[in-house]
Amino acid sequence: MKGVNLLLELTEGARADAEARRAELSYEALEERARAARQPIDVAAALAHDPGHTHVIAEIKRSSPSKGALAEITDPAALASEYAAGGASCISVLTESRRFGGSLDDLRAVRARVDVPLLRKDFISDEYQLLEARDAGADMVLLIVAVLQPERLRELHAFALDLGLSALVEVHDPSEIEHALAADARILGVNTRDLKTFEMHPERFAQLRSQIPAGVVAVAESGVSQLADVERYRADGADAVLIGEALVRDGEPQKRVREFGAVR
Numbered sequence: 001m002k003g004v005n006l007l008l009e010l011t012e013g014a015r016a017d018a019e020a021r022r023a024e025l026s027y028e029a030l031e032e033r034a035r036a037a038r039q040p041i042d043v044a045a046a047l048a049h050d051p052g053h054t055h056v057i058a059e060i061k062r063s064s065p066s067k068g069a070l071a072e073i074t075d076p077a078a079l080a081s082e083y084a085a086g087g088a089s090c091i092s093v094l095t096e097s098r099r100f101g102g103s104l105d106d107l108r109a110v111r112a113r114v115d116v117p118l119l120r121k122d123f124i125s126d127e128y129q130l131l132e133a134r135d136a137g138a139d140m141v142l143l144i145v146a147v148l149q150p151e152r153l154r155e156l157h158a159f160a161l162d163l164g165l166s167a168l169v170e171v172h173d174p175s176e177i178e179h180a181l182a183a184d185a186r187i188l189g190v191n192t193r194d195l196k197t198f199e200m201h202p203e204r205f206a207q208l209r210s211q212i213p214a215g216v217v218a219v220a221e222s223g224v225s226q227l228a229d230v231e232r233y234r235a236d237g238a239d240a241v242l243i244g245e246a247l248v249r250d251g252e253p254q255k256r257v258r259e260f261g262a263v264r
């Protein structure tokens with residue numbers, strides 16, 4: 001159960017960090033500012049199935065619990081510009097600081113540089129974090145079904161949409177897909193990394209794909225390192241792929257995003 005505990009630890013850590021920020025800026029003050037911020041882009045539309053192209057969600061991630069340090073990334077906005085120039089449909093910015101080395105400042109810096117839809121990638125369990133996401137310029141937030149009770153998932157999903165944000169709802173198994181769909185998820189991400197063992201199970205995407213209804217965006221997450229991986233997920237029915245490590249480690253991320261996105 002190590003991985004489940006890790007997910008809970010990450011979620012509790014992220015919540016404690018948000019509580020500390022809340023002591024500086026009240027919920028009410030943040031809500032007022034967030035609702036006055038730039039209107040988010042509809043990411044479900046931006047990621048809708050395109051027969052000629054696989055949408056690439058390109059991630060900015062410095063480190064991870066499974067791999068440790070990945071890349072220094074002193075200028076996240078510069079990396080984001082490379083991703084955007086390569087045609088990324090969305091950019092995922094890790095804002096979790098304890099194990100992934102990210103921050104909301106990274107998200108703000110990226111927002112100031114690119115017009116591409118942005119995902120706030122974090123361990124979200126509270127409305128305050130959704131307000132922060134919109135305030136920092138995100139268009140989409142990550143909601144991980146494994147760490148949220150069904151009712152909480154529904155509430156947070158509804159509040160995200162109320163704020164104009166889209167939600168990437170992350171699932172690992174059939175029952176989590178049911179919870180996600182019951183919460184009215186429009187964008188489903190199948191994480192093929194097992195969070196208990198950190199092992200990759202790329203076959204899991206194909207196994208779960210048939211449960212994702214037409215019209216709901218299907219995202220294959222994790223473990224994409226080469227063109228063949230994108231081709232495989234595409235053949236299995238992915239509308240989009242979410243790629244972190246391979247892109248932050250690549251010397252030519254723009255070229256790599258373009259190459260991956262050209263898969264039909």
Ligand SMILES: O=P(O)(O)OC[C@@H](O)[C@@H](O)c1c[nH]c2ccccc12
Pocket residue numbers: 059061121122170191221222223224242243244245246
């Ligand atoms: O670096 P990879 O193997 O390409 O994986 C990217 C992404 O899927 C991964 O970072 C991820 C998937 N779900 C998450 C939830 C939280 C933090 C990170 C993640």
